[in-house]
Amino acid sequence: MKTFRQLFWKINRWGVRLVLRRKFNVRLHESADPLPKAPYVVISNHANFFDPWIVGHYTTEPIAIMMNEFGFKASAMTRWYLRNVGCFSKKKGQSDAQSVKRAMKSLRAGYTLLVFPEGQASWSGKTQPIYPGIERITKKVKAPLVLYRLRGNFVSKPWWSTGPARKGEITVFRKVISAQEVTERTADELRQEICSFIQHNDVKACADVSFSGTDITAGMEMVLWYCPHCHSRNTLKMDKNTVRCDTCGTEKVFTPNLQIEAPAPKEPRDFYDWYKAQTELVQQDLSAISSTPDRHLIHDSHVSQVKVDYKGRVIMLDTGELDLYGNTLVFSGQDGVQTFPLADLFHPVFQGKNILEFDCNNSDYQFRFTHTALSQWLSYLLYLKGYGDWERTGYIFQQ
Numbered sequence: 001m002k003t004f005r006q007l008f009w010k011i012n013r014w015g016v017r018l019v020l021r022r023k024f025n026v027r028l029h030e031s032a033d034p035l036p037k038a039p040y041v042v043i044s045n046h047a048n049f050f051d052p053w054i055v056g057h058y059t060t061e062p063i064a065i066m067m068n069e070f071g072f073k074a075s076a077m078t079r080w081y082l083r084n085v086g087c088f089s090k091k092k093g094q095s096d097a098q099s100v101k102r103a104m105k106s107l108r109a110g111y112t113l114l115v116f117p118e119g120q121a122s123w124s125g126k127t128q129p130i131y132p133g134i135e136r137i138t139k140k141v142k143a144p145l146v147l148y149r150l151r152g153n154f155v156s157k158p159w160w161s162t163g164p165a166r167k168g169e170i171t172v173f174r175k176v177i178s179a180q181e182v183t184e185r186t187a188d189e190l191r192q193e194i195c196s197f198i199q200h201n202d203v204k205a206c207a208d209v210s211f212s213g214t215d216i217t218a219g220m221e222m223v224l225w226y227c228p229h230c231h232s233r234n235t236l237k238m239d240k241n242t243v244r245c246d247t248c249g250t251e252k253v254f255t256p257n258l259q260i261e262a263p264a265p266k267e268p269r270d271f272y273d274w275y276k277a278q279t280e281l282v283q284q285d286l287s288a289i290s291s292t293p294d295r296h297l298i299h300d301s302h303v304s305q306v307k308v309d310y311k312g313r314v315i316m317l318d319t320g321e322l323d324l325y326g327n328t329l330v331f332s333g334q335d336g337v338q339t340f341p342l343a344d345l346f347h348p349v350f351q352g353k354n355i356l357e358f359d360c361n362n363s364d365y366q367f368r369f370t371h372t373a374l375s376q377w378l379s380y381l382l383y384l385k386g387y388g389d390w391e392r393t394g395y396i397f398q399q
Helices: 002-023 051-056 076-085 097-108 134-141 179-184 187-198 271-286 374-384 387-393
Strands: 026-028 041-044 063-068 087-090 112-115 145-151 170-177 236-239 242-245 251-253 296-308 314-325 328-333 336-341 345-351 355-360 363-369
Touching: 002 051, 002 076, 041 051, 041 134, 041 187, 051 063, 051 112, 051 145, 051 170, 063 097, 076 087, 087 097, 097 112, 097 134, 134 179, 134 187, 145 187, 170 187, 271 374, 296 328, 296 374, 314 374, 336 355, 345 374, 355 374, 374 387
Parallel strands: 026 170, 041 112, 041 145, 063 087, 063 112
Antiparallel strands: 145 170, 236 242, 242 251, 296 314, 296 363, 314 328, 328 336, 345 355, 355 363
């Protein structure tokens, strides 16, 4: 089995290097530390579907990759490939004792472990708060820690993009913390080192980097929902490289490196600024919640309650309207009304490109959006659950 896995890894590593070379211009920065002897723990920022291969292909021996369990909801052939290339599942956004055991078992068996501690790809290109815990696993097995920071991966192909990849440059930075240093440092010190090194804002970092490509705004409707010019919501339409507001008629044209051509004064200059303006609006809305906890926040009349089966098929359970209040989330479907108290709602995450998932009273729920941006709903839920504090510390706590 181990021989097969080594052969399978080498074949895929060779094939992926050709794909990366053709699809992206990936280079290892000259300051990169040399890799230690396996096994070791690999950690990286995350924004692109290809990130596991961008950092993983530098390791010549087979690795174990901690991966969102949703990715295993696919065809039998895809599941077979993922298992043999070294992937194992973790419940997204939640503690998962089984995945921790699998991670430690892999390291002790001599396999390098790859983890993206943000838990999900970045919406905006800025590194998100990380899930703590991997630093304790690293200390427990006394393994070296290899940190990567990718520049240009988000601009090249954001995870939400439905258009073609842009060609520019993806620069890979690498820092190695030896096994001895891992042993000598506290878990808190290692966590801070991880946060500090992988912290990155790709849109800002690539402002002056030349990229080429088309259909820049394809898929952006899942992310942008607020017009910074007239302040209307859910009135944006995307076409090729342009975002247009149906209310005021304002058009914004994006360059391939996600900058806005001829930005107006006091309005966003790039994609990150626009996304940030939305999150600031969300936090402003939530500032009044303490005095009016039942305040109505957002509404969507075209929502489907769904379930994704083990083959990745989306099964429709009900259709109806979704309303978020300061203390509850309410789904009014054809089969009745479901009320989710926010005090009992945990782990809001996105799945696929348009599905919101959360846990409430030990059950998982999934809702699919087709008329409003999923990022709007997820932003409100996250900030209601303490995301602002996580941003300030750089890591997620009190889950």
